[in-house]
Amino acid sequence: MDVIGTVVAFFGVLIVLVLVHELGHFLVAKRAGITVEEFGVGFPPRIASVMRGGTRYSLNWIPLGGFVRMLGEDGDVEERRLREKGLTDAEVEHAMAGAFNRRPIWVRLAVLLAGVLMNFLLAAVLFAVALSMPQLVGGGPLTVTEVQADSPAEGNLEIGDVIFGADGQTFELTSELTSYIAERDGTAVALDVERAGERIEVEVVPRSVTVEQRRAGIGPVGFSFEPERMVEAPPQASGPIEAAWMGTTTTAEIAVQIPGGLADTVAGLIGLNPDAAADARGPIGIAQETGRVLGAPLAFQLGFVGLLSVNLAVLNVLPFPPLDGGRIAVVLLEAVRRRKLPAEREAIIYLAGFAVLIALVILISIQDIQRLITGG
Numbered sequence: 554m555d556v557i558g559t560v561v562a563f564f565g566v567l568i569v570l571v572l573v574h575e576l577g578h579f580l581v582a583k584r585a586g587i588t589v590e591e592f593g594v595g596f597p598p599r600i601a602s603v604m605r606g607g608t609r610y611s612l613n614w615i616p617l618g619g620f621v622r623m624l625g626e627d628g629d630v631e632e633r634r635l636r637e638k639g640l641t642d643a644e645v646e647h648a649m650a651g652a653f654n655r656r657p658i659w660v661r662l663a664v665l666l667a668g669v670l671m672n673f674l675l676a677a678v679l680f681a682v683a684l685s686m687p688q689l690v691g692g693g694p695l696t697v698t699e700v701q702a703d704s705p706a707e708g709n710l711e712i713g714d715v716i717f718g719a720d721g722q723t724f725e726l727t728s729e730l731t732s733y734i735a736e737r738d739g740t741a742v743a744l745d746v747e748r749a750g751e752r753i754e755v756e757v758v759p760r761s762v763t764v765e766q767r768r769a770g771i772g773p774v775g776f777s778f779e780p781e782r783m784v785e786a787p788p789q790a791s792g793p794i795e796a797a798w799m800g801t802t803t804t805a806e807i808a809v810q811i812p813g814g815l816a817d818t819v820a821g822l823i824g825l826n827p828d829a830a831a832d833a834r835g836p837i838g839i840a841q842e843t844g845r846v847l848g849a850p851l852a853f854q855l856g857f858v859g860l861l862s863v864n865l866a867v868l869n870v871l872p873f874p875p876l877d878g879g880r881i882a883v884v885l886l887e888a889v890r891r892r893k894l895p896a897e898r899e900a901i902i903y904l905a906g907f908a909v910l911i912a913l914v915i916l917i918s919i920q921d922i923q924r925l926i927t928g929g
Contacts, residue, residue: 559844564616566843566858568594570672570865571618577671578621581664583608588624588651595619623664625652658888665877665884672866673804679859681800683852684790691727691780694747704775705757714755715747716778727780734759735773804863811867874902 572594582589588607593599595613602611625631632649640648649655653664697714700706716730717723719742724730734742738761746755759773790796839861846857872882883902887893894902 558847559840562847563840563843566861568616568618570675570858570862573671573675573862574668574865574869575619575621577667577669578623578664581667582621582623582653585656585660585664586651587653587656587660587664589621590624591620591622593620593622623653625649625654654893658884661884662881665881666870668877669866669870672862672869673808676807676859676862676866677797677800677804679800679855679862680803681790681793681796683855683859684799684803685788685793685796686852686855687788688786688852689783689850690786691782692725692784693727693781695727695730695778695780697776697778699777701771701775701777704772705760706774706776709755709757710744710746710774710776711748713748716744717747717752718745719743721745726784726786727778731772738762738773800859804859807860807863808867811864812871815868815871874905 575592579589579592591602591609591611593611593613596615596617596619597611597613598615600612600614602609604610631652635644635648653661656664694715694717697706697710697712697716700710700712719730719733721743722733723745724733734757738759741756741758744755744757746753757774760775762771762773788796790799842857846854849857869877870881871878873879874883879902883894
């Protein structure tokens with residue numbers, strides 16, 4: 554995929570994911586009677602805009618998603634400005650009637666959670682559609698393309714080996730062969746291998762691997778491969794109800810795994826566990842992966858966007874300012890204290906959180922650039 558196509562695809566996916574997120578905030582805020590001052594596609598400077606129903610809908614130059622600006626979401630800043638302009642108490646109260654910070658706690662929480670829920674919903678729909686489509690899977694013999702060090706494959710398999718079967722059995726699909734091998738951890742498996750034009754039998758003992766190891770690319774035998782051909786397999790879901798259920802459960806399973814992976818990444822970035830951050834991807838790395846996915850089947854592309862949507866949802870719900878989760882934490886703190894935080898203190902919290910967030914993005918982006926330079 555060329556660079557321009559990759560960049561366009563990356564920004565296209567980013568805009569969709571962020572706009573879906575912001576649409577959740579927008580719809581619930583409107584429903585709750587909160588004054589939404591602007592719904593923007595992209596970020597300023599502004600290209601064009603139109604006013605409808607008291608809200609400005611704008612198209613902006615910087616294609617990094619979008620935003621919703623609500624009256625009163627910055628605390629009492631607007632109220633203070635109105636008073637500085639000389640408005641009376643009655644005039645200020647009238648102007649701030651639709652302010653976000655004047656709404657009950659449960660309404661503000663609903664607005665803040667709506668974006669996260671929309672991303673979860675989008676992911677579930679995308680996974681459901683992908684699982685309803687015929688799958689392109691590997692078929693026929695598989696060719697070894699890499700042998701991992703310190704693995705059962707090392708010393709037994711060689712790059713270029715063609716594996717036809719195992720324990721005297723042949724398999725139509727590549728996944729059937731790899732599943733057969735994976736299920737026999739700790740047991741010797743005899744592989745039917747062609748090497749340099751000669752058919753030989755190679756014995757390996759698959760190892761047991763965890764979900765985290767699989768995510769890191771560590772397999773039961775420890776080799777990479779390419780199938781002989783791609784074949785079309787039936788959809789994994791047999792109907793819309795099963796697809797919806799599988800899409801939802803897939804979303805939930807991925808969401809549960811993300812916090813642990815994120816904690817490992819942060820530990821790696823600050824030097825507590827250097828190896829843990831090796832597979833982390835920032836904006837540059839995600840753009841690279843987006844370019845690679847464009848050449849894949851549609852079902853895989855939908856699954857990839859669904860995965861990004863789940864990640865965006867989970868990251869946003871974490872109690873870290875200035876993400877939605879951080880704002881939710883501030884609202885809950887107000888509920889416990891039974892009074893609002895001073896606007897200055899709230900601003901400091903968000904600014905400090907934003908600085909830490911940018912620092913993490915920069916650290917991960919440095920890894921992405923190093924990976925680009927080294928071809929990783």
